[in-house]
Amino acid sequence: MTKQNAKDIIAESEKLLISTYTAQPVVMSHGDGIYAWDTDGKKYIDFAAGIAVASLGHAPKAVLKTINEQAAKMMTCQASYATLPKLEASRLLIENSCFDEIFWCNSGTEAVEAALKLVRKWAYDNKSKECNEIISFRKSFHGRTYGSASVMEKRHSQPFFAPYLPGVHFAEFNNLESVKALVSDKTCAIIVEPVQGEGGIKVAEKEFLQGLRALCDENNVALIFDEVQAGMGRIGHLFAYEYFGVEPDVGTYAKGLGSGFPVGCMMAKKKFGSAIVVGTHGTTYGGNPLATAVAATVVKEMLKPGFFESVRKTGQFFMEGLKKLQRDSNKITDVRGAGLLLGVDTTIDIKKLIRGAQDNGLLTTQAGDATLRITPPLIVTEKQAQDAIDILAKTLKEAE
Ligand SMILES: Cc1ncc(COP(=O)(O)O)c(C=O)c1O
Numbered sequence: 185m186t187k188q189n190a191k192d193i194i195a196e197s198e199k200l201l202i203s204t205y206t207a208q209p210v211v212m213s214h215g216d217g218i219y220a221w222d223t224d225g226k227k228y229i230d231f232a233a234g235i236a237v238a239s240l241g242h243a244p245k246a247v248l249k250t251i252n253e254q255a256a257k258m259m260t261c262q263a264s265y266a267t268l269p270k271l272e273a274s275r276l277l278i279e280n281s282c283f284d285e286i287f288w289c290n291s292g293t294e295a296v297e298a299a300l301k302l303v304r305k306w307a308y309d310n311k312s313k314e315c316n317e318i319i320s321f322r323k324s325f326h327g328r329t330y331g332s333a334s335v336m337e338k339r340h341s342q343p344f345f346a347p348y349l350p351g352v353h354f355a356e357f358n359n360l361e362s363v364k365a366l367v368s369d370k371t372c373a374i375i376v377e378p379v380q381g382e383g384g385i386k387v388a389e390k391e392f393l394q395g396l397r398a399l400c401d402e403n404n405v406a407l408i409f410d411e412v413q414a415g416m417g418r419i420g421h422l423f424a425y426e427y428f429g430v431e432p433d434v435g436t437y438a439k440g441l442g443s444g445f446p447v448g449c450m451m452a453k454k455k456f457g458s459a460i461v462v463g464t465h466g467t468t469y470g471g472n473p474l475a476t477a478v479a480a481t482v483v484k485e486m487l488k489p490g491f492f493e494s495v496r497k498t499g500q501f502f503m504e505g506l507k508k509l510q511r512d513s514n515k516i517t518d519v520r521g522a523g524l525l526l527g528v529d530t531t532i533d534i535k536k537l538i539r540g541a542q543d544n545g546l547l548t549t550q551a552g553d554a555t556l557r558i559t560p561p562l563i564v565t566e567k568q569a570q571d572a573i574d575i576l577a578k579t580l581k582e583a584e
Contacts, residue, residue, distance in 0.1 A: 215242025239440030241561035254477035269477035285457030288471030292412035293327025295436035298450040306459035307372030317351035325382030360395035373406040381413035384552025385527025393430040416440035419523030420496035447475040499523040546575040
């Protein structure tokens with residue numbers, strides 16, 4: 185391929201690619217740890233990290249070693265075969281969770297699809313044929329395939345994709361009464377993000393999740409936690425539910441699980457997992473030897489002593505630093521989050537703020553209508569967090 189300059193690469197990509205995203209002004213080249221470089225050689229602190237994906241940073245040695253060794257050995261085999269990597273990754277996740285069974289897939293939305301199919305079949309088999317309704321939450325995000333898109337309020341603003349799944353009702357996040365009002369004998373499941381990510385980094389109140397747990401138990405309804413963004417160490421625990429001390433029946437995972445390698449999974453307690461039987465679900469790439477070898481390596485890295493303590497400590501440091509910045513600046517209106525899933529609201533136009541930070545060498549993303557989302561690799565140090573806060577302070581100042 186001939187060498188092209190960034191402008192030409194962006195222009196040609198715009199022409200060739202179906203427009204699912206607003207084009208960025210630079211072309212990404214490579215990464216190392218918490219840093220990324222563009223094709224012009226500019227270095228960034230990458231606290232977008234693929235939106236909470238590069239959990240161990242870019243090019244983590246352990247993952248590279250696993251990819252090289254496993255790719256040379258075997259990348260794929262028919263999903264019906266057991267393999268050692270699939271067994272090891274499954275064992276690691278199950279032994280360290282409240283779940284009994286796992287389904288492997290390739291992305292977050294596929295994990296959510298699997299969860300939705302599972303709870304509907306469970307209710308069909310065990311409650312009634314009419315028990316197929318799902319309760320979800322305003323401003324939630326679960327993915328872009330039909331099932332996931334159906335359990336998102338956004339469906340109302342995208343009528344061109346209709347018809348969606350019927351029987352989906354939306355309650356207010358952190359408002360238990362609004363959920364109670366929607367529960368009926370047709371409700372098979374409640375799906376909730378313990379921390380709403382795309383919705384603007386909204387952390388669930390512990391009492392709210394406890395209330396959902398009790399409501400589900402009382403009504404024999406499945407409780408699904410969509411932990412695609414908040415799980416896998418992001419908020420200081422392997423599983424996001426541990427942060428809240430509330431166990432779901434079903435959990436969905438992706439993003440940080442592969443630290444950049446595409447892999448996802450849906451996990452369930454036996455009572456629910458056993459509803460899926462041969463022929464009712466599956467996917468060609470799900471649980472392939474390469475992806476599960478990577479997942480096993482990532483989880484093993486996270487389970488090393490001190491990893492989650494470090495995420496919690498650095499998260500605390502980051503949060504306090506942002507709060508100090510809020511006190512020093514009159515442009516920050518709110519700072520919130522959990523662990524290393526952080527959100528900052530400001531008076532500055534969000535697109536300008538993200539662009540300004542990028543120009544100053546810090547990559548972040550937007551969440552919700554106007555929240556600056558910070559999702560660093562989980563290996564970030566306090567010094568590196570401070571570097572990012574300093575860039576943010578400079579960017580806010582420049583926005584005067
Ligand atoms: C909570 C949650 N669920 C599901 C998804 C969908 O994941 P994917 O983009 O891998 O399909 C996302 C992605 O941002 C997410 O944040």
